[in-house]
Amino acid sequence: xxxxxxxxxxxxxxxxxxxxxxxxxxxxxxxxxxxxxxxxxxxxxxxxxxxxxxxxxxxxxxxxxxxxxxxxxxxxxxxxxxxxxxxxxxxxxxxxxxxxxxxxxxxxxxxxxxxxxxxxxxxxxxxxxxxxxxxxxxxxxxxxxxxxxxxxxxxxxxxxxxxxxxxxxxxxxxxxxxxxxxxxxxxxxxxxxxxxxxxxxxxxxxxxxxxxxxxxxxxxxxxxxxxxxxxxxxxxxxxxxxxxxxxxxxxxxxxxxxxxxxxxxxxxxxxxxxxxxxxxxxxxxxxxxxxxxxxxxxxxxxxxxxxxxxxxxxxxxxxxxxxxxxxxxxxxxxxxxxxxxxxxxxxxxxxxxxxxxxxxxxxxxxxxxxxxxxxxxxxxxxxxxxxxxxxxxxxxxxxxxxxxxxxxxxxxxxxxxxxxxxxxxxxxxxxxxxxxxxxxxxxxxxxxxxxxxxxxxxxxxxxxxxxxxxxxxxxxxxxx
Numbered sequence: 001x002x003x004x005x006x007x008x009x010x011x012x013x014x015x016x017x018x019x020x021x022x023x024x025x026x027x028x029x030x031x032x033x034x035x036x037x038x039x040x041x042x043x044x045x046x047x048x049x050x051x052x053x054x055x056x057x058x059x060x061x062x063x064x065x066x067x068x069x070x071x072x073x074x075x076x077x078x079x080x081x082x083x084x085x086x087x088x089x090x091x092x093x094x095x096x097x098x099x100x101x102x103x104x105x106x107x108x109x110x111x112x113x114x115x116x117x118x119x120x121x122x123x124x125x126x127x128x129x130x131x132x133x134x135x136x137x138x139x140x141x142x143x144x145x146x147x148x149x150x151x152x153x154x155x156x157x158x159x160x161x162x163x164x165x166x167x168x169x170x171x172x173x174x175x176x177x178x179x180x181x182x183x184x185x186x187x188x189x190x191x192x193x194x195x196x197x198x199x200x201x202x203x204x205x206x207x208x209x210x211x212x213x214x215x216x217x218x219x220x221x222x223x224x225x226x227x228x229x230x231x232x233x234x235x236x237x238x239x240x241x242x243x244x245x246x247x248x249x250x251x252x253x254x255x256x257x258x259x260x261x262x263x264x265x266x267x268x269x270x271x272x273x274x275x276x277x278x279x280x281x282x283x284x285x286x287x288x289x290x291x292x293x294x295x296x297x298x299x300x301x302x303x304x305x306x307x308x309x310x311x312x313x314x315x316x317x318x319x320x321x322x323x324x325x326x327x328x329x330x331x332x333x334x335x336x337x338x339x340x341x342x343x344x345x346x347x348x349x350x351x352x353x354x355x356x357x358x359x360x361x362x363x364x365x366x367x368x369x370x371x372x373x374x375x376x377x378x379x380x381x382x383x384x385x386x387x388x389x390x391x392x393x394x395x396x397x398x399x400x401x402x403x404x405x406x407x408x409x410x411x412x413x414x415x416x417x418x419x420x421x422x423x424x425x426x427x428x429x430x431x432x433x434x435x436x437x438x439x440x441x442x443x444x445x446x447x448x449x450x451x452x453x454x455x456x457x458x459x460x461x462x463x464x465x466x467x468x469x470x471x472x473x474x475x476x477x478x479x480x
Contacts, residue, residue: 026054033057037081041065049074056081063088071096079103089113101126110134117163121146129153136160136182145170153177160184160206167191173198182206184230191215197222208251209233215240231255232275239264246270253277253299260284266291277323278302286311299323301347310335321345325371328352334359345369354378354406358385370396376405379418390416 027033028050031041038059041050046065053060057078068091075082079102092114099120100106106127112134121144124130128150140162148154154175160182169192172178178199184206193216196202202223213235220226221243228249236255244267257279265271271292281303289295295316305327313319313336320342329351337343337360344367353375364370370393377383383404390399404410410418 026052028052053078058082059084061086062090064090066091068092069094069096070099072098072101074099075103080105082106084108086110087112087114092116095120095123097122100124103127104129106130108132111138113137115139117141119143119147122149124148125150127151132156134158136162136184138162140164142166143168143171145173147171149174151175156180158182159186162186164188167195169194172196175199176201178202180204183210185209187211189213191219193217193219196220200224202226204228206230207234211235213237213256218243220245227270242267244269248294249273251275253279255279257281258283260288262287263290264288268292270294272296272318275299276303280304282306284308284312289313290315292316293318295319296342297321297323300327302326304328306330306352308332308336313337313340316340318342323347324351325349326351330354332356332360335363336360337363341366343367347371348375350374352376355382356386356389358389361385361389364389368395371398373398373401373403375402377402377415378406379404379410379413379415380407383415383418387415387418 027039028041030043030046031039031050031053033039033054036059037054037056038061039050039053039057040061042062042064044064044066046062046067048067049070050062051074055078058081060078060082063086070087070092082103083105085103085106085108088110090113092111093116095111095116097120100109100123104126107129109127109130109132115138117139119135119140124133124147130151131153133148133151133154133156136158137160140159141164143159143164145168148157148171152174155177157175157178157180161184164183164186165188167183167188172181172195176198179201181199181202181204185208188207188210189212191207191212196205196219200222203225205223205226205228208230209232211234212231215231215236217240219240220229223245226245226247229247230249230251232251233254236252236257239252239257241264247268248270250265250268250271250273253275257276258281260276260281260283262285265274265288269291272294274289274292274295274297277299278301281300282305284300284305286309289298289312293315296318297320299321301323302325305324307330310333313322317339319340321344325347326349329348330353332353334357337346340363343364346364346367346369349371350373353372354377377386386402390396390402393399399416400414402415404413404415404418
């Protein structure tokens with residue numbers, strides 16, 4: 001029995017060695033073939049598609065190569081077993097028709113960083129099981145309406161960093177399971193109003209770094225599951241009122257927005273992050289953020305704001321971070337930050353603020369970070385609320401960077417130290433100074449006159465016996 005067991009073990013080891021040897025023999029010299037059906041090929045010495053690829057290969061990775069074309073014959077012998085194909089950073093300039101007709105089992109295809117400028121219209125038609133298609137960092141200039149026909153199971157499509165200028169209205173019509181779409185970094189100027197009408201399962205949409213100046217009304221109306229929308233780096237001058245959708249992140253920085261009108265975000269009741277920085281916003285309507293009950297962070301930095309209205313942030317009970325730095329804010333209303341129980345961070349540095357009202361400072365008692373540097377603080381009587389507040393908030397960082405800009409005698413002095421200066425901790429206004437001086441002088445004169453009157457009265461009421469005693473005392477002193 002033991003002999004049979006030993007023989008079986010030997011046979012198993014022999015078969016394993018033979019299998020490994022067979023894999024190694026069929027593996028191209030520029031590649032590494034692993035027993036788990038994975039093949040990796042890399043290097044600029046690869047100028048033709050690697051061959052022969054083992055027949056049982058399911059994962060094929062080819063990168064940093066210099067072959068120039070993909071053709072159907074490249075996948076002969078292993079097409080049926082292939083499930084994942086990744087060809088990146090290659091010199092490919094052409095993909096022939098029917099190249100992927102035999103690779104019907106592919107679930108993931110990545111063709112990134114090539115020199116491909118066009119795709120055959122029916123290139124992906126036989127790949128109905130494809131779930132991930134990555135075509136970013138190429139030079140694709142156009143798409144046909146049939147490019148993605150039949151890809152009903154596709155969940156992720158990346159077309160970022162290409163040279164697309166227009167998108168056909170029907171190009172995504174079959175992608176009913178798509179969850180992530182990236183068109184980032186192209187040259188798109190306009191979008192058809194119905195472009196996303198069949199993408200009801202889409203969760204993430206990247207449209208950033210294009211040249212879109214206007215969004216058609218209703219373009220997002222069918223995106224009932226969209227949670228992240230990125231539109232930064234376009235030329236947007238206005239925004240439509242967003243339709244109801246479960247959006248949690250909205251990225252709108254680096255556009256040309258000048259005004260935020262009332263209720264433009266009111267349907268985005270699940271929004272948590274709103275980024276509006278680096279626009280040209282001069283005004284924000286008092287109800288611009290109405291309806292955003294879940295908002296946790298809003299960024300308005302690097303705009304042209306000179307003021308904000310009371311009520312701008314009302315109805316935002318979950319707001320934690322507000323970024324207002326690098327604007328031209330001259331003053332803030334006292335109740336601007338009322339009813340924000342979770343507010344932890346407020347950035348106001350690099351504005352044109354000269355003081356802050358006591359009511360506003362009272363709203364910041366629970367804040368953990370308040371940045372106030374690079375403002376022209378005017379250290380007169382109106383700065384006292386800020387001095388007292390800073391005095392009690394030694395836990396904040398960079399307090400010493402909050403410095404007086406006016407008057408000249410206090411320029412460069414940290415605001416928190418103004419109350420500790422010797423004779424003139426705060427420079428009072430001229431009128432107040434004169435009033436105080438007049439009151440002091442009036443009081444002194446009144447006391448002096450009162451003292452004289454009292455003394456005279458006292459002298460008139462001295463009893464006769466005391467007057468005789470005074471005369472006797474004077475005679476004694478003078479020796480009379």
